[in-house]
Amino acid sequence: MLNIREAESYGRATGPDLFALCEQASAVRDDHWGHTLTYSRKVFIPLTNMCRDQCGYCTFVKAPDSPEAGYMTPGQVLETALQGEQAGCKEALFSLGERPEQRHDLARQWLEKLGARSTLDYLHDQCQNVLDNTRLLPHINAGALSKEELRQLKPVAASMGMMLENITLDLLKQGGAHHGCPDKTPKRRLATLEAAGQLDIAFTTGLLIGIGESWQDRIASLAAIREIHQQYGHIQEVIIQNFRAKPGTAMAGTQEPDLDEMKRTLAVARLMLPAEISLQAPPNLEAGYGAYISAGLNDWGGISPVTRDFINPERAWPQISSLDTACQGKGFELAERLTIYPRYQNNQQDQQSHQHYLSADLQQRVTQLNQSFFEQGRLVA
Ligand SMILES: O=c1nc2n(C[C@H](O)[C@H](O)[C@H](O)CO)c3cc(O)ccc3cc-2c(=O)[nH]1
Ligand SMILES: C[C@H]1O[C@@H](n2cnc3c(N)ncnc32)[C@H](O)[C@@H]1O
Ligand code: MET
Ligand code: SF4
Numbered sequence: 001m002l003n004i005r006e007a008e009s010y011g012r013a014t015g016p017d018l019f020a021l022c023e024q025a026s027a028v029r030d031d032h033w034g035h036t037l038t039y040s041r042k043v044f045i046p047l048t049n050m051c052r053d054q055c056g057y058c059t060f061v062k063a064p065d066s067p068e069a070g071y072m073t074p075g076q077v078l079e080t081a082l083q084g085e086q087a088g089c090k091e092a093l094f095s096l097g098e099r100p101e102q103r104h105d106l107a108r109q110w111l112e113k114l115g116a117r118s119t120l121d122y123l124h125d126q127c128q129n130v131l132d133n134t135r136l137l138p139h140i141n142a143g144a145l146s147k148e149e150l151r152q153l154k155p156v157a158a159s160m161g162m163m164l165e166n167i168t169l170d171l172l173k174q175g176g177a178h179h180g181c182p183d184k185t186p187k188r189r190l191a192t193l194e195a196a197g198q199l200d201i202a203f204t205t206g207l208l209i210g211i212g213e214s215w216q217d218r219i220a221s222l223a224a225i226r227e228i229h230q231q232y233g234h235i236q237e238v239i240i241q242n243f244r245a246k247p248g249t250a251m252a253g254t255q256e257p258d259l260d261e262m263k264r265t266l267a268v269a270r271l272m273l274p275a276e277i278s279l280q281a282p283p284n285l286e287a288g289y290g291a292y293i294s295a296g297l298n299d300w301g302g303i304s305p306v307t308r309d310f311i312n313p314e315r316a317w318p319q320i321s322s323l324d325t326a327c328q329g330k331g332f333e334l335a336e337r338l339t340i341y342p343r344y345q346n347n348q349q350d351q352q353s354h355q356h357y358l359s360a361d362l363q364q365r366v367t368q369l370n371q372s373f374f375e376q377g378r379l380v381a
Helices: 004-008 015-033 074-086 105-114 119-133 147-156 186-198 215-232 259-272 289-295 320-329 360-376
Strands: 036-046 091-095 137-141 159-161 203-209 235-242 278-280 299-303 333-337
Touching (some): 004 215, 004 259, 015 259, 074 119, 105 119, 119 137, 119 147, 137 360, 147 159, 186 203, 215 235, 215 259, 235 299, 278 299, 289 320, 299 320, 320 333
Parallel strands (some): 036 091, 036 299, 036 333, 137 159, 159 203, 203 235
């Protein structure tokens, strides 16, 4: 595995140097993951678009004076989940703003109408709603959470995640991407990763690149993820996501990272992280996403045949069939996976240390969904 000093030296790798770096990363990927690239067929449930934070890059968030600001009702949650199930989805991705009731009257009014004490209590109940009425597995992406909050949510989600984004304190300064965002302090983000490890929650994290961090900051952030995983073993995947500048946001004029920047970061992530951690990047945020394969990626994340990507709504998902074609063109096959990776599913004898990740109920659901893959012969489209 690459040490920090070596990783730092690749900050400007380009041309033949970048090519050689990518080859090394591809070799690690081939060795562990083979020539199968995975994705999770999911439906997106943006439970609330209000938030107490104000990330400079975010268009997901709506201010209370916007007519679009609000929560999804239980009926809307179920309707969306059922549509996803109809389209063959296996994952319900709950993605939402953080603790909006601590900042906005409108959020408090909504919660009162919904009969919930907090956004996170409501999240718990809506995961249960999906579990009671569909076969989908909830994945929770609700930002920074305390150990107690994670403990309460664990029984209703098969996996959870939170982008670390980046741990440099520079982003919190006046004019920085995370200025005025209490949930984006490295302290809170790292504490969330650590608490999830203590609780045996299969966890997704990752970096958002191009938001004002340096190359060294990226390496330090990857090293922090590696260190936490070495202690608890719960990091199932790391996402490298490229910042996209959105009109109307504070960072509308900020330069976006280019394809080489993504390849460099993916390759170094692959070489710094243990091979068992899945390396993911979204295919809808970069037209040249096929090149990620040569940089060591093995997963495309959640792809929805039904809902748009509410975080990047203007960036349509590639059709699953065109993603399949792109993979085949590079000599890889595309295969569907569940939101929780096999090694945390505890259906193999040799996985004693991963026994406590899923409740008996969730484990049974996972087994049934795996059975449906088996019956489909892992068809992708
Ligand atoms: O469609 C999206 N899915 C996002 N996902 C879901 C992801 O694509 C997969 O569905 C899950 O990771 C399942 O493996 C996230 C999950 C996390 O835990 C943390 C961050 C993200 C970010 C996104 C995102 O921007 N868009
Ligand atoms: C769910 C995740 O989506 C990412 N996210 C939020 N806004 C953007 C954007 N403009 N471009 C790319 N990714 C974004 C953040 O990393 C967040 O944690
Ligand atoms: C909608 S953004 C994803 C969830 C959370 N608000 C975060 O930023 O981490
Ligand atoms: S990225 Fe997440 S935390 Fe930041 S403003 Fe958007 S919803 Fe809130």
